[in-house]
Amino acid sequence: MNNENENKPFNDAIAHKQNIEGYPKSRGGKLPLPIKVIGYFLFGSLIIMLLIGLVGNFLFD
Numbered sequence: 001m002n003n004e005n006e007n008k009p010f011n012d013a014i015a016h017k018q019n020i021e022g023y024p025k026s027r028g029g030k031l032p033l034p035i036k037v038i039g040y041f042l043f044g045s046l047i048i049m050l051l052i053g054l055v056g057n058f059l060f061d
Helices: 003-007 012-021 033-060
Strands: none
Touching: none
């Protein structure tokens, strides 16, 4: 398929909207590095806390 045909507006209102607002840029779902690091830290600490709680529950119960 032609890439031009996919992005071609089918009426003047859509063409005007595309000219004013533009297209969203698709980067393949990649997040910036600081957001990745924060996500790794949050999910990693959550998993570590769950494991420590599980082990502590078995040891001190």
